[in-house]
Amino acid sequence: MWPLTSFWSTDVALMQQEAGMTDALNSREQGQTFAPRFDAQGLLTAVVVNSADSTVLMVAFMDEEALEATRNSGFAHFHSRSRGRLWKKGETSGHVLAVDRILVDCDQDTLVLFCNPAGPTCHTGARSCFYRELKGATLHPVTS
Ligand SMILES: [Zn+2]
16 A cells, blocks of 8 residues: 555646646647747747749748738748848848748648748749759759
């Protein structure tokens, strides 16, 4: 009898904790509630895809403010880590991204934004930031 009580209560506490975590996980993965999971820096990853042809245009980071601005305006906003502030894509170039749809992944820490780009998405002038392909050890222009 001696240690059973303490083992039992510890086990139950752990089981309850685990069940609670499982419920939260299930609801995040299967439910309808949008519960974005920002990382320790308050950011989540956003992959921008061209609505017209499904090519990947860019990857950037959103904090809560950028996500709100995107949802409210219909234009992609990000958090600039280098400038440490809200950044509307195209705010200086005019090459804004009009958001069609937002897909949310299983654990809600990554978004895919289907967008209509108003111009080249990359600051280099390329249509996509992913304009090079690694072949062996060297980079080559993406041709298709
Ligand atoms: Zn780029």
